[in-house]
Amino acid sequence: DQQVKQNSPSLSVQEGRISILNCDYTNSMFDYFLWYKKYPAEGPTFLISISSIKDKNEDGRFTVFLNKSAKHLSLHIVPSQPGDSAVYFCAASPIFSSGNTGKLIFGQGTTLQVKP
Amino acid sequence: DAMVIQNPRYQVTQFGKPVTLSCSQTLNHNVMYWYQQKSSQAPKLLFHYYDKDFNNEADTPDNFQSRRPNTSFCFLDIRSPGLGDAAMYLCATSRDQARGYEQYFGPGTRLTVT
Numbered sequence: 001d002q003q004v005k006q007n008s009p010s011l012s013v014q015e016g017r018i019s020i021l022n023c024d025y026t027n028s029m030f031d032y033f034l035w036y037k038k039y040p041a042e043g044p045t046f047l048i049s050i051s052s053i054k055d056k057n058e059d060g061r062f063t064v065f066l067n068k069s070a071k072h073l074s075l076h077i078v079p080s081q082p083g084d085s086a087v088y089f090c091a092a093s094p095i096f097s098s099g100n101t102g103k104l105i106f107g108q109g110t111t112l113q114v115k116p
Numbered sequence: 117d118a119m120v121i122q123n124p125r126y127q128v129t130q131f132g133k134p135v136t137l138s139c140s141q142t143l144n145h146n147v148m149y150w151y152q153q154k155s156s157q158a159p160k161l162l163f164h165y166y167d168k169d170f171n172n173e174a175d176t177p178d179n180f181q182s183r184r185p186n187t188s189f190c191f192l193d194i195r196s197p198g199l200g201d202a203a204m205y206l207c208a209t210s211r212d213q214a215r216g217y218e219q220y221f222g223p224g225t226r227l228t229v230t
Contacts, residue, residue: 002158004158009156034218036221041223042223043120043122043206043208043221043222043223043224044159044206044221045221046218046219046220049218089158089159103164104161104219105158106151106158106159107158108156108157108158109156
């Protein structure tokens with residue numbers, strides 16, 4: 001039972017264009033969503049997050065959109081740069097309760113390739 | 117630089133031979149996590165420590181144990197590794213919920229079981 005799904009294993013875009021990475025979730029008890037970026041031989045690094053009370057959060061070239069009714073979020077990168085080439089993980093955290101401190105449930109990742 | 121360190125980066129063990137993976141952090145975070153990630157799959161939480169309180173995920177096999185002797189260190193013990201335990205093991209830390217669940221990850225330990 002995969003609660004967080006990234007249905008596109010890979011995405012290729014041209015430098016300067018927009019990259020859109022998608023993520024779907026099934027659990028309505030998630031209240032916080034995060035995107036992580038992972039380069040080869042490194043651990044995932046935090047990129048951007050959004051609370052369930054918002055529908056958009058922007059940080060420089062990165063914007064995350066949340067559609068709660070569709071249980072869908074997306075990460076937009078514009079303009080895309082070759083250095084953005086990495087694996088991107090979507091993650092969700094359930095509403096805090098005892099024993100769930102900061103627990104994250106990850107999607108399986110999307111490999112983004114940005115071509116020069 | 118404050119960071120999360122995992123040793124070793126690569127570990128080879130024999131089927132059934134106990135193995136310990138280590139994680140240390142200089143961030144002084146009170147929560148530490150262990151994830152298992154198999155090829156092309158999502159990282160899966162095995163357990164976490166909130167300070168000294170151990171929280172095991174319901175589906176984590178008994179073969180996996182953890183120790184946290186102090187704030188800085190956390191260990192993952194696999195008592196009798198099977199071929200299915202070959203994976204990347206990721207350690208992560210967070211400062212409870214102060215930063216909206218943001219977790220800081222180490223580079224991982226790649227475990228091979230022969």
